[in-house]
Amino acid sequence: MGKDFSSALRPAIVMTILFAALLGIAYPLAMTGIGQAIFPVQANGSLVREAGGRVIGSTVVGQAFTSDRYFQTRPSAAGKGYDGLASSGSNLGPTSQALIDRVKPDVVRRQREGVTGGVPADLVTASGSGLDPDLSPAAALAQASRVARVRGLPTGRVESLVTAHIETSMLGDPHVNVLALNRALDAVAPAR
Template structure:
């Protein structure tokens, strides 16, 4: 009986060590090497750097822009705002009073900025992850009047920047990366 147990234990220990080394070390190192070789920018966070090499953000994680001279992103449900460690949605349904209470001040603020007509939903609601870096073109265009007024630009020029920075996603939905748009805005017309 004891001999059967010890003869069965040895292969189990050997296989555990083998698979721990293979799946815990070799595979992750191989995937990291492939990622760094074939997709180095994406593997390192899709970071955006300024002319001096300083990191100013990422194309895949949103950040809060609060100054009136910038396009503002959608509200974040991630902690205290765009906190990657607290990424999650609010899970509030369309009939939840908590959602109404959270959205009402944002609607009032957008109306105070001069946005008229129907508000694009992404101006007042958070994304599923709370870290969305993009807006719909309608949400960016709705902010064009405020940007033009604060920067002293013709609204057509600001709208042209939105159009120039509109891309499509894998599924074909148009979107505007807010960080890229704000960088283009600063390049075209530095803030006063």
């Protein structure tokens, strides 16, 4: 019995070391290299930079815009807000009293900001990851009058800016990237 165990131990150790090196080192390095070669922007986080090279955000990770001069993103359930290290949803279902209690003040706040009619759900509820960078076109258009009023622009001009930034794909619903929209807004009427 002891001889069988020791004869089986050596190949098991060799295979463990081999597969650890192959799948723990070689494969990740190969995939990182391929990603950097074929998709360098995406492999490095889809970062958005100012003209001077300073990183101001990412096209795939949401960030908080708190000024009324900007379109605001979905609420975040990730840590203290858009914390990539704490990415998660709230796990609160539609019948959860905790969700209802959390959403009610947001609905009132959005209505005070000028959203009329029904408040789009993505203006008051977090996404599954808590890091969603996009809004539905309805949620972006619902904020257009506030942004136009604060910036002193015609509402139609801001609405046309939103419409120009609606992205569609074969899969998924149309959406508006909030960072791209806010950057275009600053190009039209720079923030003071």
